[in-house]
Amino acid sequence: MLVRDAMSKTVLTIGPTHTLRQAATLMAARRVGAAVVLDPDTCGIGILTERDILNSVGAGQDPDLEPSSAHTTTDVVFAAPEWTLAEAAAAMTHGGFRHLIVLDDQEPVGVVSVRDIIGCWTQIPAQPAAVTG
Template sequence: MRVREAMSSEVLVVGPEHTLRQAAQMMADRNVGSAVVVDPESEGIGIMTERDLLRAVGTGLDVDVERTAAHLTWDVVYAGPDWTVDEAAAAMARGGFRHLVVLEESEVLGVISVRDIVRIWAGRPAVAPI
């Protein structure tokens, strides 16, 4: 199976000036573990994950003051839509992360997560985000 068939095409996008609380609330509302961060003043995109939020909270930072730009990953590893699910899983295992942004040329098509891959391997149907 290809990444384009397994990924979530409904991507949560937040800006670099959103607070960590705002990002966390949007992620919780959509029942997703990541948000793509687009900074119009920067090239490329970043990703904010549950892990990034946990690190900030765990160190005692104020989630109402801290901005996503200071706590996200800018060196994002991207997946191609025609990668196999196995290739995506291997990239996640090598990098130690649970989400890959799916790009075609410079357009964000979706995000594939470990949850998506496990669902495919288990033969389960997709569950729509809330």
């Protein structure tokens, strides 16, 4: 099975000036654990994950003041749609992360997560985590 078969084709993109609260609100509404950060000034593609937001809030930073750019990973490992799921899992394991942005012709076309891969390998579709309060 290939990354294109497992990835989420709905890509949440935000800008570098979105606050962490704005990013978290959008991520929660879409029930995704990562947002692709597009910076038009640098032509760069980064990723902001739920863990980045959690680390910031845990450090006492104000999510209404913290820009996503201050917490975005910019040295991103990208996947190609034709990678196997084993290749994607190996990249995640090696890099110590749980999400890969999938690029096709230098454009983000999806995001694949550990949950997506496990769902494919176990033949159980990935379901968003339940939100509890």
